[in-house]
Structures are given as C-alpha cells and as structure tokens.
Amino acid sequence: MSPVAKSPESPRRMTRMRVEIPLRLTTLAPAPLLAEQCHTLVVNPQGCGVKLSRALEPGTRVLLDGLPGGVHVNARVANCLALGTDGRFFLLG
Template identity: 55%
Template sequence: MEVHTPKTTRRSTRLRVEIPVTVTSLDRMRPFAERCMVLVVSAQGCGFRSTRALQLETPVMIGDLPGGATVTARVANCLPLGNDGFLIGASLYNHGNVWGIADAPEDWNVVAQNDPVAAQPQPGSVPKSAVQKKSWPYNVFSEGAEIHPGRK
C-alpha cells in the first residue's frame, strides 16, 4: 500500500498533452531558444521535450501558447530521454490554466485561488505607495516543492 505524505502528494492533476511552444531562456549567460513540444501540464508547470539540456533554475519564457499567451517559468528538472533529447520540467511563476485546457481539472481552480502570487492584486489596481519595489517576487516558492519522477 502506498502512503501519500504531504511532500509526495501532487498539488494538482497532471494531463498528457501535445502543445507546440517556443521556449526562450531569460538568462543571458545561458542562451537558448527552441520550438519544443509540451508533453505534460499542470496548474503549476509543465514538462516539455527539448533537443538540449537546460541548467536547473534557468528562467525561461514559454511562448506561442494557445490563445497567443506567454508565461515565465524556471527549469525545475532536466531528464535525458536517450536519443529523443531531454524532458525539461518547468515550474510556472504564476500558476493556473495557461495551457488553454477546456474543462480543466477542478483542483486547478483551487490551486489558483490558494496561490500566493495569483492572490496578490494586479499592479494597476494597487496605489503606487503600496507597491514594494525591493520585494523579490519569486520568494514565494519553496525549495522542496518539486516532485521527481520515480521517487515515491
């Protein structure tokens, strides 16, 4: 019998998909831009196939999403797929259904409501005096939030 502890329980449902996207590194020291195929998605991120390995924690922009959207993420995992390149796990900075999935799983809505980043008011709706300019926006993510395949 498998026991699910809080660390091994997924935060939201993963769906297998095939979504062509453009992935671009936002780190000048690690240049990368490539058309990739997203193979698995959740409200927190995705897994995409790439011909090149990406270093962990590399910030990336994922573009050409359904509806023309663009999102930013960080590389959370990089697994070799033999001759098929690499499976790159990306963790979204802003969680939600950015993938254009119709009838998304219910837990995707719960995640978006509980997401501290999504719960913050948009900059246009906040008076300028309330905006904290020295606050680094990515501190809301914990280090142990990723679950690695094969580990239970």
C-alpha cells in the same frame, strides 16, 4: 495539529495530463541564449513537462511563448531528465 511543510518528496498536488501544446522556449539572461520550437508532453496547473533537444540546468529562467491565444509565460526549470539513452531529447519540468 500543526501544518506540515511540503518537501520535494511530497505527493503531487494535481494530476498531470498528457497533452502536446506547441510552443517556443527561450532562455532568459543570464543563461546563454537558446530559442527552440518544442511542445509539452504533460501539463498541470502548476507547470508542464517540455520535450527539448538540449539539457538546461535547474533554476534556468525561460520564456514560453507561441502558446494558444497568444499567451506567454515566464518560468523556471525545476528539473531536467534525459529521454531515452541516446541523449537526443530531454524532459524539462
């Protein structure tokens, strides 16, 4: 049997856990500067979902710092969904 390529519609590899971890999200160049204190809503070994007050374009590079243990992580926005209908908050994955 030949290997099957993963598509965006493929099932998730890991279960997401609901956990709030405070952090600071900062956009990296060339995106316009944004730095905001926020927190995760869900996490798994491949990434996390962060609640933010602004939408960011998929592909935007970000720095997550202020994490427990002084850890910082470079990441890339995979998707951005509005939370609710009022446009006040967004879920970045």
